[in-house]
Amino acid sequence: MPTLTSPGVAVSVIDESFYVPSDAGTTPLFIVASAQDKKSGSGETTAPGTTTANANKVYLLTSQRDLTETFGDPTFYTDASSNPLQGYELNEYGLQAAYSFLGIANRAYVMRANVNLSQLTGSANAPTSAPTDGTYWFDLATSKIGIFEWSATNQQFTTKTPTLITSTGDLVGGLSTGAPKTSVGSVGDYAVNTTHASNKIYFKNDGNSWVQLGSNAWSISHPTIIGTKSTGAVTSGHSIVINGTTVTTNSTTFANVAERINAASITGVTAAVDANTGFIEIYSNGTSKSDGSTLDGKITLANGSGSILTDTGLTAGTYAAPQFYQAGHTLRPEWKSADTTPRPNGSVWFKTTTPNNGTSIVAKLYSSATSLFSTVSSPLYSTHHNAIYNLDPAGGGSGLTVGQLYTQFNITENSGLDTTPNVGDFQIFRYEGGTTVAQSKTIFPTFTSGEQFKMQESTASSLTLSTEKTVTVTNGDGSSIADNEDFVSAINGAGFTNVEASIVSSGQYRGAVQITHKLGGEIRMVDSLGTPLADAGFTSGNADAYGDYATTRTNKIDNLYQVPTGETLDSTANNALLISNWKRLSYVASTTAPTNEPANGTLWYDTNLEADILAHDGTSFKGYLNVYASTDPNGPQFSATEPTTQSDGTALVDNDLWVDTSDLENYPKLYRYNTTSTVKNSVSGISYSTNQPAWELVDNTDQTTESGVVFADARFHTTNGKTDSATTGGVGTAGSIKDLLSDNFVDPDSPDPALYPKGMLLYNTRRSGYNVKEYKNSYITTAAYPGSGSTGLGNTRQSNESVATYFPDRWVNRSANELDGSPNMGRKAQRKVIIEQLKAEVNTNQAIREDQRGFNVMAAPGYPELIANMLNLNADRNYTAFVVGDTPFRLGSTATELSNWSNNNAGAVDNGDKGLVSSDEYLGVFYPSGRTSDNSGKSIIVPPSHMIMRVLANNDNVAFPWFAPAGTRRGVVDNATAVGYIDSTSGEFETISVNEGLRDAMHTAKINPITFFAGAGIVNYGNLTKVAPTMTSALDRINVSRLTVYLRTQLNKIGKPFIFEPNDELTRNEIKQAVESFLLELVGQRALYDFLVVCDTTNNTPTRIDRNELYVDIAIEPVKSVEFIYIPLRLKNTGEISQLGS
Known part of the structure; x- marks a missing residue:
């Protein structure tokens, strides 16, 4: 338009130099899983691509270094002998494939799904989380309790190591204030109750009772005076004098002497005849009065009349009761016979300083900054002010810092004299400061x-x-x-x-x-x-x-x-x-470092080979022994061979259970014993049946008959273990398999027994092992299961009792069952969790659906289960990428196995180990897997896509996407040294050469073979897409499929500049010219034989123009690849060939 008012020159630029931008080349999307929070390749920082915050983020990487700095080195696991675990579900196949690809290319998108593979590492113990910053730990493993028992006989001390009780289950009443149960320890043992802050110290006496050191009960657990004769008699009517009280016998037995002493009711004095030695023993409980009036804890023994002392071997004199003495190593007790106050056997010195096996209380403090526990000094003193004097003598407390610890012994602050003896205990205190x-x-x-x-x-x-x-x-x-x-x-x-x-x-x-x-x-x-x-x-x-x-x-x-x-x-x-300012220290007492309960959502691959199995009694599911009382008292047997007896040697009975561990790939193979099983036999070709004892395989897919089994979460605790009496929260302690056998408690989320017949088994996946569990906070609460009894539901499986006192958290089975009801266990459980997360991310991630992320190939190395999801993603992106699909690692190399898998003869409902469900003209499937080495040099097995993605890059580097990436020119595999599969039984890699017969079967099944040719090496020898069996078109070849991907991408770029242009003949001619120019170039590049472009009024009718539409119809004849070469060879007689042209 004119813009000048006065004379002048106006220059304008009209840009009509539109051209089609070049393609970025082979740019793949790798969909991967890896461990979380890995170290970067340099080892200095956390790899950003492995953090939770960056999970599901799409990264464009340009080099191998870029990949390792973003995602860390690909991890491949080994066993204890450093042998690679081939086919292991936690190996990072996707990252290794991307690393290999970036060795010859400089662009690759990588998306890591939000699943932490390291969390799926197997463990027999449930995972935990780091302790809270500032947590104190009383480290029982490195602490020492300096107990020295006195022997008056040998005039020396013996060091005693006490049992450290850490569970209230070992205490009377299950309370932290209780004494140890009689079932704990043996007579003569010592124990410390570390579940309570007072840490009381106990001794187990001859009566099999635990008594606190220094108490009256402890004092009378050791005789103050012992006779020396075990046989003989005394004279009735003779007497002795104890603490001023005359004791006269009325019989001739030693037992009568003890009876008369006890009948005299002398303060603090009792007597008995030792059942083992026959000696008479006289005891003081610490309150005795040697002069008859003043408490001193002693016994004065004198002869009255006659010869009782001589007859029993007792000696007149004043004897001190056993003493519990607390002092440092420099204040050794004076208990020897030559000392002023000798003490009897069983007296105890609690050494309060560390030298020579003295007491050492090791307290540690956790720092979240260092993720470590550090030792905090906690010396022993008798009082708060004694501690202040020893720790800060000049300052009187002003020099103490917040967090200073000390351990008080004799926390009752008794005098330690015989009148008020010390008792065995100690407590840790923390100084608050100021x-x-x-x-x-x-x-x-x-x-x-x-x-x-x-x-x-x-x-x-x-x-x-x-x-x-x-x-x-x-x-x-x-x-x-x-x-x-x-x-x-x-x-x-x-x-x-x-x-x-x-x-x-x-x-x-x-x-x-x-x-x-x-x-x-x-x-x-x-x-x-x-x-x-x-x-x-x-x-x-x-x-x-x-x-x-x-x-x-x-x-x-x-x-x-x-x-x-x-x-x-x-x-x-x-x-x-x-x-x-001294305050009780709050700490955890344990032999191992304390931890917190797992974070919500924590995964646990439980490797324990054990199972809690319940049985239906016609009304409800109950503990197995409560339904079948005579079955194995220890529950299901786990062995690789058929058991011939119960675990205790008892004969097998109906309904005994056995889990076959020889086939972990199909775990659990559960068998039920039947004494009248129908067994088929054959003699001389004649079949007949007999009834005889046999193990019968339980059908894991049968959830309807009395012979079946249902796999579901049922319980974690026994009836006694379900209650969170200390309101600590968490999940509590799992009931043992043996205890659960006779216990009927089940959680409210357990299966409804009304839906199953009598005899049905319930395989409790919550308590059983070899599956993946997820930690759920506040899972069993009154919010989820309100009320109780007639006022609400509560636990409907337990007579509607309230769940208010239950432990609230639970481990929930994360590796869900198959659609047929069978479980996913072992490696399949791990894989199930990984696959679910990968699928969820591919299905929902919007970043990989955005136009600006221009990838044209995609793969999820190691996961054929992702094929359908990648195809759906490709459809969402308007088919602008080619999908490289894997075959399973454990798919055997026979034509039958490959055909059955490719044709889904097993009736699988999704792609995976059982069969291939998907078919698509933008999908290529390859077989078999390969052997290569990881970044540390270890030999590893990789999926077919690891090799094929690099083959595609090599092909496109020397040719174009529409050239077949196969054969000895462009299909050479240079990142593997062998091909084969993993034997599902042995777990070993079997090297194979895909022979012509197998290749023929694979061609029919539309699986592309990766094989070895002498002189050429390993090559991809297939160019087929996995189209439907009934489809016959040019798109059944990979080169044509990738040409279509290329055309879709480039034609989109050609058309965009014409959007919003006038819909007239000039625009139609311009776009047609642009398309023809583009296609003509493809003819020269051997992509097309010929083409036709129509963009005029014949296909742009007034109606279409009125809808603001412009149509460019294109017909192409794609170049086909040579796959079948026929060379007829004729034999002629001598001279005939030269005469052919004459």
């Missing part, structure tokens, strides 16, 4: 003037607390009522070194009293006249029990504790209070 503050929650308290309380404080450089001071609360103006200021003034004027009091000046508790130890030390106090402390708000009710810390803090005062029971400040009622 000044020690206890703030009351009672605002503006009032007091009766003249009330008093006693108070002690810890001071720097002092091992003990200060001498107690009496604090008197008085009103300064002489009134009978004192207030908070008077209370504060009384403390601050009492002359304490480190204690001061103040009034809270603001906030919710304004007007309340606050007591502080300036150095961070300890204060002890008790009301002595009236209740001034209680009036101020410092009471036992507001204080935590010593060594405890209540989770509900509504009425509790931080840092305020009740004193230990052996404390002496309040010698009468023990109502004293303690203010301290």
Whole structure:
């Protein structure tokens, strides 16, 4: 249009230089699975393509280095002997194929599905997650408990290693406060209850009872005095004197002596005759009084009248009871016979320092920054103030840091004297740091003037607390009522070194009293006249029990504790209070590092070969032994050969179960014993049947008859194990297979028994092994199963009981059953999980459907199950890619096997090991697999697509996509050294050469052979697409199919510049010319024999023009490849050939 108003020159540019851009060449899409959070190829960082955040993201990679930095080196697993695991489901076939492809090409798209292959690594133990940052661990494996048992006979100590109890199941009542069960340990053993913070130490006495060290029950577990004669008699009427009490016999037996001693009711003294030795033994429980009046724990034995002492071998004298002694290695107890106070056999020294096998409490702290537990020193001391003195003698607590630990022994703080003996226990405390503050929650308290309380404080450089001071609360103006200021003034004027009091000046508790130890030390106090402390708000009710810390803090005062029971400040009622910065340490006590429950969605490939199988009794599914009581008491037998007896040697009976482990590929092959099985036999060609005992195979696809089996989640616990009594959450502890046999509990999500007949088996996939499970948080809750009984549903399988007390989490079978009801187990379970995630991603990912991602070949190496999904993706992309399909690793090399698989004679419902379902003109299927090496040099087996993707790249580098990528010119395989398949029985790779007969069968089945030719090597020797058997067209060849892909892509590019142009003859001529020019070039490049383009009014009618449509009709004659060469050879007589032309 004219734009000038005055004379001048206006230059405009009209761009009519449209051309067809060149094709990017062979650009594949690799759909892969890999481990999560792998290291990059350099090993320095996490490979970004393997993180959860980047899962399902499509990456365009340009080199092998680019691939390894993005996805890490492809992982291929080996066994314990470093032998490669061929065909292993967790091998990263897709990444290896992409790596090989990028060796000769510089463009490849890679998409990793969101499935973590490393999570599917097999384990007999359920996975866990890392502990929470700041978790403390009492490491029982490396800790030592220094128990030394005294032998008065040998005058020496023996080191004793206690049993460390970590489960409340080993304690009476299943409670952490209970003593060990009698079923734990043997007589003479020691044990520590590590399930409770107090860590009580026990001894198992001759009565098979566990008693706490230092207790009265422990004291009388060891005789204080022992006679030396086991036979003989005493004279009736003779007497002895014990602690001033005369004991007279009325019979002649040793037993009568013991009976008379017990009948005398001497304080703390009992007697018995040892059942093994016959010796008379006299005991003190620690409360005996050797002078008859003063408690000292001793026994004075003297002769009364006659010869009882001589007759029994007892010796007159004063004897000390057994002692439990707690001290360091430098304070060895003086118990020898020559010492002042010898002690009897069984006395115990708890060595509180580490040298010479002394006690060493190993506490560790977890850091999420380092992902490691680090040891935190936790030395043993007798009191809080003793710990402060030893850890910070000069500072009195001011030099201690937050997180300092110490272990208190004798947590009752008994004196250790015979009058108040120590008891066996210890507890770990953590220092909270700073000044020690206890703030009351009672605002503006009032007091009766003249009330008093006693108070002690810890001071720097002092091992003990200060001498107690009496604090008197008085009103300064002489009134009978004192207030908070008077209370504060009384403390601050009492002359304490480190204690001061103040009034809270603001906030919710304004007007309340606050007591502080300036150095961070300890204060002890008790009301002595009236209740001034209680009036101020410092009471036992507001204080935590010593060594405890209540989770509900509504009425509790931080840092305020009740004193230990052996404390002496309040010698009468023990109502004293303690203010301290030492707080009970919350930790996990275990021999292995603590972990958290798995994250929701965590996968577990359970490799345990065990099974919980229930049976239908006509009403419900029950534990197997509750239906078939005489069957094997240990449940199903697992063996590679037929069992001939039950596991305990008992004869086999009807309904015994056996799982055949010789065929793990088809696990579980479950057999049921039948004593009257019908067995077919043949003699001299005559068939007949007999009834005899035999193992009968259970049909895993039979979920309808009494002989069948249903595979489903049923339960994880026994009746006793289902309850989360400690409200810890999680999944709890699995019931043992043996216990489950006699237990009828099932979860509410177990199969409805009304749908199955009597005799049906229920194979419980939740508790059984060899499958993949997924962890589900809050799976069994009242939200999912509300109510109970008549008010709701609850657990409908258990008489509608409430699930409120159940453990809420569950392991749920992730490797779903096949459509016929049979399970996926073993490697098939792993594969099922991987395939489902790959399929889900291909079906839903929008990035791989976008136009700008211009790939023209796609493959999911190792996964023929993805063929249908890739074909659907290709349809969504308007058929702009060719799909390279794999055959299964374990597909045998016979014509029958290949034909059956290709024609889906097994009736499979999806592509996979059983058969090939899909057919499409944009699909090529190849066979067999190949052998090559991974990036570390190990020999590995790879799927056909690994080889073919590189063959396509080589073909396109030297020719064009419309050339057949086959034969010795363009079909050479240069990334494999052998071809074959994996034998499903042995698991070994069988090398084959695809002979002509097999190739003929494969041609009919439309599977392209990869074979070896002498002088040429391994070559792809097929050019067929997997079209439907009834289809005959040029698209049954790969080169034509790829030509069509190319044409679709390029014609789309040609047509786009003409969109929105005027729909007239000029535009039609221009687009026709562009198309003809493009096709003419293809004729010269041997893609087409001829073509025809029509774009005029014959195919662009007024109606089409009015719809804003423009049609370009194209007819092409694609070049065909030479596949069958016939060379007739005629034999002629001499001279005949020269005469043919004459």
